[in-house]
Amino acid sequence: xxxxxxxxxxxxxKIKKIKHIEIYIAVAFAVIIIAIYLSTLITPAxxxxxxxxxxxxTETFSSxxxxxxxxxxxxxxxxxxxxxxxxxxxxxxxxxxxxxxYATEDETKTSADGGQVxxxxxxxxxxxxxxxxxVYPQIKGVVVTASGADDISVKLNLLTALQTVVEVANQNIxxxxxx
Numbered sequence: 794x795x796x797x798x799x800x801x802x803x804x805x806x807k808i809k810k811i812k813h814i815e816i817y818i819a820v821a822f823a824v825i826i827i828a829i830y831l832s833t834l835i836t837p838a839x840x841x842x843x844x845x846x847x848x849x850x851t852e853t854f855s856s857x858x859x860x861x862x863x864x865x866x867x868x869x870x871x872x873x874x875x876x877x878x879x880x881x882x883x884x885x886x887x888x889x890x891x892x893x894x895y896a897t898e899d900e901t902k903t904s905a906d907g908g909q910v911x912x913x914x915x916x917x918x919x920x921x922x923x924x925x926x927x928v929y930p931q932i933k934g935v936v937v938t939a940s941g942a943d944d945i946s947v948k949l950n951l952l953t954a955l956q957t958v959v960e961v962a963n964q965n966i967x968x969x970x971x972x
Contacts, residue, residue, distance in 0.1 A: 857890045857930055864932070868958065872937060875954055877947040879940030880971060888931035896923040932961050938971030 808814060854860040868883040896916040901909055916923045935955060941947040948968050955966055 857887055860930065861885050861887060871958060872939065872951055872954055875947065875950050877941040877944055878951060881937065881939045882971060884936045886933045888933040890930055892928035893924060894926040896925040932959050934965040935959065935961055937968045940971050942968050942970045
């Protein structure tokens with residue numbers, strides 16, 4: 794037992810002689826804390842099921858009309874929570890519809906006159922084109938009616954909230970006093 798105590802004492806003395814040991818210990822402690830914090834962010838909380846995780850993913854829409862209604866509902870909820878706004882209605886107009894970009898592969902062929910022609914073919918998997926990217930429509934304009942919009946500070950708060958939520962120029966946003 795005495796031998797073990799001596800070994801522990803000599804090891805402790807060697808550690809004390811290391812320059813800046815406090816910094817090394819502090820860094821190691823910080824790394825451990827960050828690792829624990831990040832592991833709690835990555836793993837879902839107890840009781841949280843896969844269905845809840847899937848609702849956090851981006852929404853999918855079958856039409857531009859469905860997307861417009863989704864935007865109008867979201868904006869109505871956000872703007873109605875502005876102090877003094879009162880009853881709020883929102884109308885959103887879109888610049889264009891959804892744009893779909895499909896995966897393609899280029900094939901170069903030599904024509905009879907010696908020139909080369911590049912042909913792009915859409916890649917099919919099980920007879921269906923492979924969607925590479927879906928581009929959401931640009932918002933063209935927003936009209937808001939709010940019963941509290943006659944107050945200039947409420948109107949300004951509504952405008953600020955709209956500019957934060959959607960990227961639309963001021964001249965494409967109209968805020969009117971509603972009933």
